[in-house]
Amino acid sequence: MTGTDTDPRTPSAPLRVGLVGYGLAGSVFHAPLIAASEDLVLAAVTTGNPERAAEARAAHPGVRVAASPEELWAQGADALDLIVVASPNKTHVAVATAALEAGLPVVVDKPLAGTAAEARDLAALAEERGLLLSVFQNRRWDNDFLTLRSLLDEDALGEVQRFESRFERWRPQLKGGWRESGAPEEIGGLLYDLGSHVVDQALVLFGPAVSVYAESDVRRPGAAADDDTFLAITHAGGVRSHLYVSATTAQLGPRFRVLGQRAGFVKYGLDPQEAALREGLRPVPGAVWGVEPEELWGRLGSGESPATGGGTPVPSLPGAYPAYYAAVAAALRGTGENPVTAHEAAAALDVLEAAKRSAREGVTVKL
Numbered sequence: 001m002t003g004t005d006t007d008p009r010t011p012s013a014p015l016r017v018g019l020v021g022y023g024l025a026g027s028v029f030h031a032p033l034i035a036a037s038e039d040l041v042l043a044a045v046t047t048g049n050p051e052r053a054a055e056a057r058a059a060h061p062g063v064r065v066a067a068s069p070e071e072l073w074a075q076g077a078d079a080l081d082l083i084v085v086a087s088p089n090k091t092h093v094a095v096a097t098a099a100l101e102a103g104l105p106v107v108v109d110k111p112l113a114g115t116a117a118e119a120r121d122l123a124a125l126a127e128e129r130g131l132l133l134s135v136f137q138n139r140r141w142d143n144d145f146l147t148l149r150s151l152l153d154e155d156a157l158g159e160v161q162r163f164e165s166r167f168e169r170w171r172p173q174l175k176g177g178w179r180e181s182g183a184p185e186e187i188g189g190l191l192y193d194l195g196s197h198v199v200d201q202a203l204v205l206f207g208p209a210v211s212v213y214a215e216s217d218v219r220r221p222g223a224a225a226d227d228d229t230f231l232a233i234t235h236a237g238g239v240r241s242h243l244y245v246s247a248t249t250a251q252l253g254p255r256f257r258v259l260g261q262r263a264g265f266v267k268y269g270l271d272p273q274e275a276a277l278r279e280g281l282r283p284v285p286g287a288v289w290g291v292e293p294e295e296l297w298g299r300l301g302s303g304e305s306p307a308t309g310g311g312t313p314v315p316s317l318p319g320a321y322p323a324y325y326a327a328v329a330a331a332l333r334g335t336g337e338n339p340v341t342a343h344e345a346a347a348a349l350d351v352l353e354a355a356k357r358s359a360r361e362g363v364t365v366k367l
Contacts, residue, residue: 157260182224189225267298290319
């Protein structure tokens, strides 16, 4: 890069992004958040599906649509400043590897890889090439997670003893697709899907895991991948995390229940940003985004149940998915840090792999 006014990495010009994949992740999460960033522009999308190609052109006028990622590599860093990988899980490692080898920084949707070893190999390749490799763990910018981090920073609960996190849904009917496939190469099932989020959050809040116990089931008729999974993590600092991911929960539990020596925090309901994005709403710089009504705020207290009005309402901080891509842009420009590193993703994959083994063998796995 020359550092001139036409240099896309100067403040005068947005960074050009190539998005690989325009399914759910690409069209609902990545493309809108990239387009909402003042520092990024969605320059290209790859999809071999004509309907999705038409949707991409309609939603993002001027975007170039390529049939395959190889068309992006052919132009390389002269045409693009960042590749975002939002293709099916089984393609993440191969596509990210090809992008890095083409000299392009990369963001990969979670899970980064199927194994921690693959994740660390990708991290090594990025470091060897001097390129950014970041992982889209957007749930670090959920309103409830940001609120809980603030409470912990304020020591509002005292020493935390147990962290309960639930990402539960009621989906008794199968939707089909690779996410519900039992084929190992697809990296499907809820453990690697929603489990990637709850494990990452637990590690961010409470540090490294030293042991993992898990129970994983296939509940729905015709299902081939886990749809009801529980993990228990013991952290090096002594906190125990109990994590639930399920598509078969007829009565949803609290999203968070965090128990400390002095107080507990309970929060129901999911962050509103995914629902807003699915409805076609878009974050606009300077406008309200990620805010939820007061009746959904969590409650902080001790000795009482929030279900009967116990505790004090804690205003939810606004959710902030756009902050992820703002941080990526800053990292690319050299003014900030990588918001989610491949090494952090590898640590979460260590836990997910241990959970698979624990559920299969009925043992507690030491890390």
